[in-house]
Amino acid sequence: MQKRDWLIFLAVAVFLAIFPFIAARISAISHYIDIMVFAGIFSIVSLGLCMLMGYAGQVSMAQAAFFGIGAYTSGILTSHFHWHPLPAIPIGCLLSAAVAWLVGVPALRLKGHYLAMATLGFGEIVHIVLNQEVEWTGGPSGLVDIPSLKILGVRISSEEAWYYIVWTAALCTLIFCFNVLRSRVGRALRAIHEEETAADAMGVPTARFKLQVFVLSAVLAAIAGSFYTHYVTFLNPGTFDLMWSIRFVLMVMLGGVQSLWGAVLGTVLLTFIGNEWLRVFADFDILVYGAILLLVALFLPDGLVSIFPKGRSASGNV
C-alpha cells in the first residue's frame, strides 16, 4: 500500500469506527448500522471479484454461487449437525475453493463471452441444486434454525458487535488484497490483464495465476457467505441467484473495476440503494439496477473512483 492508500485507510477506519456512535444518536439513521453490516459482508465478496475482474481481467457471473456455497455449508453444518459456527467457516471456504478449482481449471481457458456464459451456467446450476436438495437446504422455503455466531462462548447478537466484526474482516481483506497486488502475483495479474499472450511469452504462468485469483475470490465469497448466514440466521435460494451475481458485478463496476477502494465504495453505495433508497420500488428495483449497470458500462467504465483525482495507486500502479 502506498502512503496515499494508508491515509485513505486511516480515514476510512476512523470513520467506520465512530459511525455506529453517530448512527445510534440519530434515530432517522439508526438502522443504517444494519445496512452497513450487509455492506461489510458484501464488500468481502466484491473485493475478491475486483481482484478477479479488475486485475486479472477475468469475468465471473458466479460469485453469488460461491457466496451461497459458503452460506449453505455454514448453515447446514450448524443447523443439521449442530456444529459450532466457527469451525464451519473454514469448511465452507474449503468446499468453495475446491469447487472453484474444479470449475476454474477448464473455465479459465475460455475468454470473454464464453467465460461469462460458463460462469453464468455454473451459477445457475448451483442455484438449482440449492432449490432441489430440499432435505439439506430446505429448498425454496429456506433453511431455518441457524444459530448466531459465537466467539469464545459469547453469542454475537447485537448489530453493533456484528458491525465491528464484519468491517474488521472487510478491512483485513482489503489490506490483504493490497498486499497481494503489490507482490509478484499482483504484477503478473496486471500483465495478464494488459495482454495475456505477452505475459505468457514473458514466462508468466498465466493459467496458474488466473486460477489462484479465481479460487481466492471464491474463498472470500464463501467467508462472506458464512457471515451472512449467521447474521441473518435464515437462508433462501433467492439470495444466491443470477441477479445477485450481477449485483456483485455491478458493485465492483460502479465503484471502479480497477480499484479496491472502488469496490468497497460501490458495494456500500449499492447496498444502501438496494436496502434503503429503493425500498419504495419494491420488486421494480431491477429496473434501477439495469439502468445503473447500463449507464456505468456506457459512460463511466472506470467507475466512480475515476471522478476523483488520480493517485498513483488508483490507476492500478500499486
Next chain:
Amino acid sequence: MDFGAGWVQYLFSGLTTGAIYALVAIGYNIIYNVTEVINFAQGEFVMLGGLMAVFFVGTLHFPIPAAFVCAVLTVSCVGLAMDRFVLSRARNKSVLSLIIITIAVSILLKGAAMFEWGKDPYTLPPFTQGEPITIFGAALQLQALWVLGIVALVVVLLSIFFHRSMYGKAMLACADNPRAARLSGIPVRQMVLLSFLLSAGIGAAAGAVITPISLMEYDRGALLGLKGFGAAALGGLGQFFGALAAGLFLGLAESFCAGYLSSGYKDAVALLLLLMVLFFKPEGLFGSREAAKLKRF
C-alpha cells in the same frame, strides 16, 4: 420406469422445447456472425414475444395470426432500438463492457415486463383448436406442430436469405471480415441493425408460438437464453444447422431426463451440457477447430 407410451411422449415434448432452443440459438448466431457480440438479452426477446402476443390477443383482441405478426414486429423494433440506442454507442468498448451492457439491457427488459405484466404466468389460446393427435399412445398437441413448423420455416427462410439474397450475402460478408466488407461497399452499420432486427424477431416468434404450451412469465428469459446459448455453443457458434440439431438434442436430453431421472433437475441438464461443451469442445460439434482458434473465446 416404463418404456411404453411415455417414451414417445418425451420425444414429442423434447422436440418441441428443443425447437425453441434452436430458435434462440439461431438468434445468437445471427448477431454473433455480424458483430462477434454474444447478446445476453437474447432470452428476453423470447419472453417479450410471448407476452406481446398475449397483449395483442388478450387486451387488443387481435386474431391470433395478426397478434403473432404484431408481436414479432414489436419485438423486432425492440431489438433494433437496442442496437441503435445502446450498442452502437459501445462499438469500441472492451468485451467485458459489451457483456455488461447486454446483461443490463436484459435486466431492463425483464424489469419492464414485470412492470407491465406483473409476476403471473400468462397463456395464449392454441393457434388451431382441436384434439391432440394420438401417435403410439402418446398425445401430440396441435400447437407442437405449429412450433416445429415455424422452426422449419425460419430455418428454410434464413438459408434462402443468406445464400440467395443480396442482403444475406452482405451479412455473411460482414461476419467474414467487416473491414473488407466495408471496403467493398457494404453498409456494415445497416447489416448490424438488420442482424438485431432479425434476431429479435426470431426470438419473439419462438416466444409467441411456445406460450400456448408452456405459458410465459417475465423471468423466463435468462434460463431460455442460457439454454439457447448451450445449443448455439454445442452446434458451433455461427452454424445455423448446427444450432438446429443441437437445440433439438438439448430439448430431447432435457425431456428424457425429466421423464426418467428427475424433473427437478431437468433445467440443470441443458446447463451441464453447456458447461461440458464450453470446457471440452468450445468450437462445438459442428464448428471447425481452425475457425475457433481465430475467434475470441
